[in-house]
Amino acid sequence: MPDHYKKFDLHDKVAVITGASEGIGRDIAIGLAEAGCDIIICSRREEKLLEVKEIAEKNGRKAEICVIDVQSVSEIEKLKAFIKATTGKVDILINNAGCAVTKPAWDVSESDWDTMVDTGFKGLFFCCQAVGSIMREQKYGKIINLGSTFSKSIVPGRSVYGGIKAGIDHLTEALAMEWAPHGIRVNTLAPTAVSTPSRQVTLQGPILEKVLSRIPLGRLATPEDLLGAVIYLSSEASDFVTGQTLFVDGGWVAAS
Ligand SMILES: NC(=O)c1ccc[n+]([C@@H]2O[C@H](COP(=O)([O-])OP(=O)(O)OC[C@H]3O[C@@H](n4cnc5c(N)ncnc54)[C@H](OP(=O)(O)O)[C@@H]3O)[C@@H](O)[C@H]2O)c1
Numbered sequence: 446m447p448d449h450y451k452k453f454d455l456h457d458k459v460a461v462i463t464g465a466s467e468g469i470g471r472d473i474a475i476g477l478a479e480a481g482c483d484i485i486i487c488s489r490r491e492e493k494l495l496e497v498k499e500i501a502e503k504n505g506r507k508a509e510i511c512v513i514d515v516q517s518v519s520e521i522e523k524l525k526a527f528i529k530a531t532t533g534k535v536d537i538l539i540n541n542a543g544c545a546v547t548k549p550a551w552d553v554s555e556s557d558w559d560t561m562v563d564t565g566f567k568g569l570f571f572c573c574q575a576v577g578s579i580m581r582e583q584k585y586g587k588i589i590n591l592g593s594t595f596s597k598s599i600v601p602g603r604s605v606y607g608g609i610k611a612g613i614d615h616l617t618e619a620l621a622m623e624w625a626p627h628g629i630r631v632n633t634l635a636p637t638a639v640s641t642p643s644r645q646v647t648l649q650g651p652i653l654e655k656v657l658s659r660i661p662l663g664r665l666a667t668p669e670d671l672l673g674a675v676i677y678l679s680s681e682a683s684d685f686v687t688g689q690t691l692f693v694d695g696g697w698v699a700a701s
Contacts, residue, residue: 452682456481459532460679461524461576463515463568464542466493468641469591472668473539473675475500480676483507483532487524488542489514507532515542515568516560525575534583537679538576540569540590543609547602547647558605565609566616573620577629585628589678590617592635594694598659598701610635614690621688630687632678637694639666661696 460477464470465486471493474486478501486494486501486508494510501508511527513520528535543565546557573588580586595603596610614633621631638648638656648656648665657663674693677683692698 449682452684453676453680454481455537455676455680458482458536458679459485459528459534460537460539461485461487461528461535462539462541463487463572465497466490468643469636469639469668469671470539470541471497473541473671475504476669476672476675477537477539477679478504478506478508481506482537482679483509485509485511485524485528485532485535487511487513487515515572516563518567518571521568521571521575524572525579528576528579535576535579536586538572538580538586538588539675539679540572540588542568543591545603545606545643547606549602550604553605561605561609565606566612569613570616573616573631577620577624580629581624581627583628586630587679587683588620588629588631589675590631590633592617592633592690594635594637594692594697594701596635596690597692597698617690618688625687630678630684632683632686632688633690634671634674634678635690635692635694635698636666636671637692637697639668639671641668659697659700660694661700664695666693666695 460482462474465474466488474484491512498508509531511524590613592613593610595607596614617631617633
């Protein structure tokens with residue numbers, strides 16, 4: 446194998462994945478384990494994380510479960526302590542946990558706001574801070590934040606969600622700049638609509654048709670579509686890439 450391919454190798458890296466119990470996070474966790482990573486998987490539902498752990502272990506990788514609610518900073522501190530006590534190091538953080546409420550802006554409640562912002566923005570920031578502080582000690586690390594095409598395009602019913610995702614693009618740039626001296630690379634991976642169990646409920650009929658009409662490549666994304674970008678951004682192959690938002694969107698943003 447030519448040397449430059451070796452830079453994509455993830456064997457024996459440790460990856461922390463939030464929101465790994467289902468959907469995109471689950472598939473990223475399994476994909477990273479298949480690519481050679483040991484994984485620490487987090488979310489609120491232990492029974493679902495146990496399924497992911499079993500699959501990763503069948504691939505010969507170590508998998509640890511850390512049950513946390515990312516809305517709480519004290520729970521995120523528990524994750525930091527857990528990493529130190531188990532693997533003792535972390536190379537990759539996939540900040541995937543998120544929550545989407547689809548409602549006209551007039552109808553968004555305080556509770557909708559708090560759940561979306563505390564999970565997808567506050568939780569994401571404090572996971573960056575807690576896990577990033579271990580990376581700072583190591584002088585190396587890769588943080589990948591889950592963004593969305595909705596950061597760059599307007600979809601009715603997604604005002605708050607889109608605002609959070611636009612904020613994530615900005616936060617990624619800011620952290621990339623502040624943390625570059627510590628060897629920490631921070632990037633956003635921004636998919637278009639991905640066919641996950643939670644989205645299959647909403648992506649039907651005329652809504653599905655409308656979404657498909659905005660994707661030049663003519664189909665929804667699958668979680669597998671994201672894995673190449675995840676592996677790239679997690680690996681040494683992307684060591685000179687930081688502060689970027691990589692759209693994996695079938696052309697959505699280009700067409701918007
Ligand atoms: N699917 C799409 O079309 C799409 C498109 C663009 C971007 N995204 C982004 O990709 C990410 C994943 O989306 P998805 O569709 O896979 O979502 P999903 O199927 O709804 O899964 C969300 C995951 O986040 C976890 N989670 C939710 N609240 C949490 C909390 N407070 N603390 C810890 N974990 C929590 C859930 O686990 P527990 O319930 O076990 O806690 C679950 O594992 C999100 O950031 C989303 O915004 C999705």
